[in-house]
Amino acid sequence: MKTMQNLEPIYLSRLQHYLYCSRQFALIELEDVWIENQFTAEGQVLHQRVNLADQQKRGDVRTVWALRLSNIEFGIEGVADVVEYHRQEAGIEIPYPIEYKRGKPKTHRADEVQLCAQALCLEEMHGVDVTDGALFYGEVRRRHPVHFDAELRNLTIEIILACRAIVQSKVTPKAFYEAKKCNGCSLIDQCHPERFRKSASSWLAAQLKKD
Amino acid sequence: MRPLRNVIYVQTQNSWLHKDNENLVLKVDKETIARIPIHKLQGLVCFGQVSVSPYLMAHCAENGVTITFLNMFGKFLARVEGPVSGNVLLRRTQHLAGNSSESSVNIAQVMLTGKLYNQRYVIRRYLRDHGETITDKKVLFDLQTAEKRLSRCLTQITDCTTIDTLMGREGEAAQVYFGVFNHLIRQKDFEFDIRRRRPPSDPVNALLSFCYTLLIHDCRSALETTGLDPASGFLHQLRSGRPSLALDIAEEFRPLIDRFVLTLINKRQLVVKDFETWPNGSLTLKDEPRKTLLAAWQDRKQDTILHPWFEETVPIGILPWLQSQILARFLRGDCDSYVPFLWK
Numbered sequence: 256m257k258t259m260q261n262l263e264p265i266y267l268s269r270l271q272h273y274l275y276c277s278r279q280f281a282l283i284e285l286e287d288v289w290i291e292n293q294f295t296a297e298g299q300v301l302h303q304r305v306n307l308a309d310q311q312k313r314g315d316v317r318t319v320w321a322l323r324l325s326n327i328e329f330g331i332e333g334v335a336d337v338v339e340y341h342r343q344e345a346g347i348e349i350p351y352p353i354e355y356k357r358g359k360p361k362t363h364r365a366d367e368v369q370l371c372a373q374a375l376c377l378e379e380m381h382g383v384d385v386t387d388g389a390l391f392y393g394e395v396r397r398r399h400p401v402h403f404d405a406e407l408r409n410l411t412i413e414i415i416l417a418c419r420a421i422v423q424s425k426v427t428p429k430a431f432y433e434a435k436k437c438n439g440c441s442l443i444d445q446c447h448p449e450r451f452r453k454s455a456s457s458w459l460a461a462q463l464k465k466d
Numbered sequence: 467m468r469p470l471r472n473v474i475y476v477q478t479q480n481s482w483l484h485k486d487n488e489n490l491v492l493k494v495d496k497e498t499i500a501r502i503p504i505h506k507l508q509g510l511v512c513f514g515q516v517s518v519s520p521y522l523m524a525h526c527a528e529n530g531v532t533i534t535f536l537n538m539f540g541k542f543l544a545r546v547e548g549p550v551s552g553n554v555l556l557r558r559t560q561h562l563a564g565n566s567s568e569s570s571v572n573i574a575q576v577m578l579t580g581k582l583y584n585q586r587y588v589i590r591r592y593l594r595d596h597g598e599t600i601t602d603k604k605v606l607f608d609l610q611t612a613e614k615r616l617s618r619c620l621t622q623i624t625d626c627t628t629i630d631t632l633m634g635r636e637g638e639a640a641q642v643y644f645g646v647f648n649h650l651i652r653q654k655d656f657e658f659d660i661r662r663r664r665p666p667s668d669p670v671n672a673l674l675s676f677c678y679t680l681l682i683h684d685c686r687s688a689l690e691t692t693g694l695d696p697a698s699g700f701l702h703q704l705r706s707g708r709p710s711l712a713l714d715i716a717e718e719f720r721p722l723i724d725r726f727v728l729t730l731i732n733k734r735q736l737v738v739k740d741f742e743t744w745p746n747g748s749l750t751l752k753d754e755p756r757k758t759l760l761a762a763w764q765d766r767k768q769d770t771i772l773h774p775w776f777e778e779t780v781p782i783g784i785l786p787w788l789q790s791q792i793l794a795r796f797l798r799g800d801c802d803s804y805v806p807f808l809w810k
């Protein structure tokens with residue numbers, strides 16, 4: 256694979272935006288559109304606890320908070336909420352990423368993809384295989400283990416490449432209105448997915464003809 | 467829809483504004499007059515001798531609150547603004563479109579269509595509300611004729627292929643419109659002859675000029691918020707220091723201002739003796755009436771109006787922001803034309 260080290264990195268947290276909606280990703284990445292809504296604010300409160308870089312050792316487990324990650328091959332970077340390093344008998348430490356999420360486990364795979372991308376970073380940084388991690392959901396207050404199998408890895412890489420393609424083309428995908436998705440989207444007031452479906456010029460012509 | 471945050475107009479001379487925690491505090495002679503949470507603000511406009519602490523400026527800049535300094539007469543002096551949004555792609559597209567005469571004509575044409583359409587609405591609305599009580603046959607005839615001529619101008623605008631011809635048509639429409647403007651004034655001590663900008667030498671012109679300044683301020687902030695460059699216009703030519711694009715998008719809203727001014731006069735919220743005459747012949751509002759006007763303007767911005775393109779009823783105050791968004795979306799290729807705000 257062609258190395259992406261000369262490219263502007265894509266932030267890990269943006270991958271889930273892409274999974275939600277490719278246009279949402281582009282609005283944030285290319286257009287700097289960002290509206291702080293209740294959800295993002297809540298997310299930040301939850302994150303504050305894990306935002307300070309720190310580490311602690313207990314027995315065979317070293318826990319690191321707010322660890323900066325990157326993967327040069329794919330041109331991604333970000334911060335892991337928590338990485339546990341589990342010490343093996345051979346003396347090597349195997350990273351185990353844990354990501355904190357507001358709410359409860361979701362039906363789509365956005366959270367898993369983000370976590371898997373962290374695993375790709377950790378693998379490149381430490382030269383070891385990272386096979387497992389976990390998502391911690393604030394609402395149910397429980398760890399939800401994630402196994403990085405071939406399917407999840409392929410999906411993750413596919414998403415990274417798709418994001419990269421948008422960044423390079425600098426073109427925001429057109430809005431595609433889907434009630435369930437768009438009504439839950441914090442960017443709906445900037446995106447106006449329904450309005451921009453109609454042709455502006457024929458609308459205007461019709462208005463002028465009317466009276 | 468985006469919640470409408472407030473613009474605060476400070477015009478008490480020698481007042482002092484500073485920051486206290488997350489609040490803006492207004493003091494006059496060491497006495498606290500007002501305390502407003504900064505997150506509720508969109509803009510702060512200071513007239514004349516108003517001092518603002520650097521900490522308040524920084525805090526406003528960080529929170530997207532623009533501070534504008536005007537002199538006593540509403541002339542622009544300076545502006546304090548946070549870092550512009552890094553929307554470099556949009557700005558580049560805008561500049562490229564501004565450089566192409568074809569795109570410029572297209573956009574300018576739509577904007578002027580909006581202006582003429584809304585001018586015609588002002589007259590239609592007057593005929594609808596007062597048509598039956600107009601006893602003077604000539605006045606009625608003049609208004610009806612103006613309405614028809616504006617309809618014709620609207621069609622002609624659509625045929626223009628250069629900025630110059632567009633400007634010419636717009637000028638004709640302005641003559642028609644302001645030619646009957648005096649008929650819309652029901653307080654006969656207010657005489658309106660022609661639209662005169664520098665300096666405005668009668669109360670109606672003075673009011674129009676002052677309110678257009680407020681409008682352009684709002685348009686400019688809306689463009690900044692959207693990530694567009696207010697200095698680079700399509701209809702108005704580039705001139706250093708001139709917010710050409712803010713002037714452009716203000717065009718379609720001028721008729722709303724005209725009607726606002728008419729209401730102030732017709733309802734006698736302002737009277738002729740509220741104005742002060744200066745040696746150069748210019749007129750300005752005295753302090754107290756200016757407060758009345760600014761309060762009325764704030765109220766007006768909260769009134770709701772139908773935006774036909776969005777098919778939604780929105781506060782008047784966010785119209786400039788919505789139009790900036792449509793323009794940005796058009797420049798990015800999300801739709802096939804810019805559409806103006808049509809007043810219905």
Ligand code: SF4
Pocket residue numbers: 275276277278279282430431432433436437438440441442443446447448
């Ligand atoms: S409103 Fe809908 S189309 Fe627009 S960004 Fe959000 S999810 Fe995507």
